[in-house]
Amino acid sequence: MKDFTDTTGFITGGASGIGLAMARALGQRGMRVMLADIEADALASAEETLRGEGIEAHGTVLDVGDPEAYAGVAEQTLATLGKVNFLFNNAGVGTLSPAGQTPVRDWQWVVNVNLLGVAYGVEYFLPAMQALDEPCHVMNTASLAGHVANAGFGPYNATKFAVVGYSECLRQELANSNVGVSVLCPAWIRTRIAESGRNHPDAGRAEDARAGMNPIAELIEAEGLPVDTLIQRAIDAMADGTFHVFTHPDFWPMVEERLERVRADYARVR
Numbered sequence: 001m002k003d004f005t006d007t008t009g010f011i012t013g014g015a016s017g018i019g020l021a022m023a024r025a026l027g028q029r030g031m032r033v034m035l036a037d038i039e040a041d042a043l044a045s046a047e048e049t050l051r052g053e054g055i056e057a058h059g060t061v062l063d064v065g066d067p068e069a070y071a072g073v074a075e076q077t078l079a080t081l082g083k084v085n086f087l088f089n090n091a092g093v094g095t096l097s098p099a100g101q102t103p104v105r106d107w108q109w110v111v112n113v114n115l116l117g118v119a120y121g122v123e124y125f126l127p128a129m130q131a132l133d134e135p136c137h138v139m140n141t142a143s144l145a146g147h148v149a150n151a152g153f154g155p156y157n158a159t160k161f162a163v164v165g166y167s168e169c170l171r172q173e174l175a176n177s178n179v180g181v182s183v184l185c186p187a188w189i190r191t192r193i194a195e196s197g198r199n200h201p202d203a204g205r206a207e208d209a210r211a212g213m214n215p216i217a218e219l220i221e222a223e224g225l226p227v228d229t230l231i232q233r234a235i236d237a238m239a240d241g242t243f244h245v246f247t248h249p250d251f252w253p254m255v256e257e258r259l260e261r262v263r264a265d266y267a268r269v270r
């Protein structure tokens, strides 16, 4: 997908960070955008800001991990905006805690948002996208954490590896169709991801979940790239058919080391 004039995008996690930056970049290129986000205040402010910049922006409060609510929002979006060409399955949350000390509720939260939210988006929008006689694109936000594991990142790594795997399935299923597929695999980007705990469904757990991510906030401060660097790569990738959208060139040895471990273990098969 290269030409965004008179197209419609549905962007989850659109009220801040990567989602909002993508909405702005594609809105500037002629896309009307529907931002879906769990944070009503941030959503209203994002909508107003984008409109003030001359972008046709709409907003809907949605927990992407709630399948019934998501089905209703998808139906409503298709009814009011007529079509969706670009589905950005981007809403995501992170936690940092060791195995054996990670509350089950954290697992459920991260899986619901990071993995099932992506699957629901595809199930609810893909048929309408396939029925369009226009170029369309599904972009899923995984992470470099979908290729490299780090201690303490159990739910995050599990869901991001799953999103990479699921995106590979989609790419195969949608090859030679009007729907392109790509998967974002950024390392640290300057957003509010380290404050994910603000959206924890258990208010009592929010502050601990947030404090647990403090080391990540420090890494983002030290190594984070500006969000617009990622967005430009993602838009270029849509145009040239690149599937994985990576960011930090220096992190390749970590990916390679993992692939080498897989290769070495596989070589032991007799």
Ligand SMILES: NC(=O)c1ccc[n+]([C@@H]2O[C@H](COP(=O)([O-])OP(=O)(O)OC[C@H]3O[C@@H](n4cnc5c(N)ncnc54)[C@H](O)[C@@H]3O)[C@@H](O)[C@H]2O)c1
Pocket (backbone or CB within 6 Å): 012, 013, 014, 015, 016, 017, 018, 019, 036, 037, 038, 039, 042, 062, 063, 064, 065, 090, 091, 092, 093, 094, 113, 141, 142, 143, 144, 185, 186, 187, 188, 189, 190, 191, 192, 193, 194, 195, 196, 199, 220
């Ligand atoms: N920032 C990074 O360093 C980084 C790196 C790799 C991947 N990512 C991924 O990028 C995606 C976007 O995150 P970000 O970095 O922009 O962080 P962010 O916290 O700035 O934005 C995430 C947005 O998702 C929304 N959200 C959270 N839970 C939701 C839910 N249940 N339903 C709907 N919306 C919800 C939040 O309100 C927020 O607006 C996430 O999937 C994250 O895992 C981020």
